[in-house]
Amino acid sequence: MEEKHIKYYSHHLDRDVDMLVYGNWGYPLLLFPTTLGKYYQAKDMGLIESARGLVESGKYKIYCIDSIDADSWYAKHLNPQYRVLNHIQYDKFLNNELVPFIRSECHVDRIGVAGCSFGGFHAANFAFKHPEQVAYMISMSGAFDIRSFTDGFYDDTVYFNNPIDFMPNEQGWRYGHMKIVLGTSDWDICLDSNLKMSKILNDQGIEHWLDIRGWEKHDWPLWNRMFPDYLSRIM
Template identity: 85%
Template sequence: MEEKHFKYYSHHLDRDVDMLVYGSWGYPVLVFPTTLGRYYQAKDMGLIDSVRKQIESGKYKLYCVDSIDADSWYAKHLNPQYRVLNHMQYDKFLHNELVPFIKNECKVEKIGVAGCSFGGFHAANYAFRHPDMVAYLISMSGAFDIRSFTDGFYDDTVYFNNPVDFMPNEQGWRYGHMKIVLGTSDWDICLDSNLKMSGILSNNGIDHWLDVRGWEKHDWPLWHKMFPDYLSRIM
């Protein structure tokens, strides 16, 4: 399995963003790390090995991107307004720089996005904000309400990065092309979040798969089982 490390300079973030890319060719999937995770987390925690055969077969090419959580949602030293604004710069980096780069490199019109836990939020938030760029969304044990990170601050920038707020008002037809899976489990601390998001999608007529697995905790062993299954079944 080919592994490539490179730095992508972002004009929106004014910094290099580290990435690990797995596979020589295949359909691109952008993978977000969990809370405060780095670009090498998916490798270190075995998530890449769980889909090794699918990567080696040339079906998928995985782009593991770095987060800026320490400068945005988890930046408790910053005023909440600036936490959100920093995340908006990250979103601009993704939307205007990285995703177009991936689309061009892989010769596709839309990409897949995936993530576990807080990475599931990142994947869902990006996909729901930019359905024109995403064909597949895989959220594993994600949570979708960001208000606990803003210490009571609320404005349009929070609203448009809080899927439980903006998705009820979206037009369902915009997501008709997208294959969506919300993965969770009976013992998952994010079970209720996934049930709520599934209800929102259903109310808007947005087709999706809510996969609730039994007797599994919010942790890597669950996601190791989910990820290869979802790649094979929804993509």
């Protein structure tokens, strides 16, 4: 399986952002790491290997991106206002720089996004904020309420990065083209979060697949089984 390391310079972040890219061609998928995870996490934990056949057959090209969680949501040394503002710069980097680069490189109008656990939040938050950029979104054991990271601080910058808050007020037709997967399990610590998000999407008339697996924990063995299954079905 083809692997390439990229350092992408972001003007919004004023830094290089590391990525590992798998595959020579195929539909592009931007894969976010879990909490404080690095760009090589998906490789180390077996998630990339689980999708080897889909990558080698040319169905997908996977971009594993670095997070800046340590400078945003998990930056407890910063005032909550600045945690949110740092994430907004990350979102601008994705929306204005990286995703247009991926779209151009792969000759597509939209990309796919995916992630496990906190990466599921990142995937959902980006997809729901920027549906014009995203064709499909896969969240595995994601959580969708960011308010526990802001220590009581709340304003519009939090609202527009908190899917539980802003999605009930979105227009469902904006997501009619998007294939959405919410994957969870009976023993998943994020089961309730996925049930709540599924209800919001249903209330807005937004089609999606809520997949609740039986008796598996919030961990990599579950996600390594989910990931190739969702990828093989969503196309």
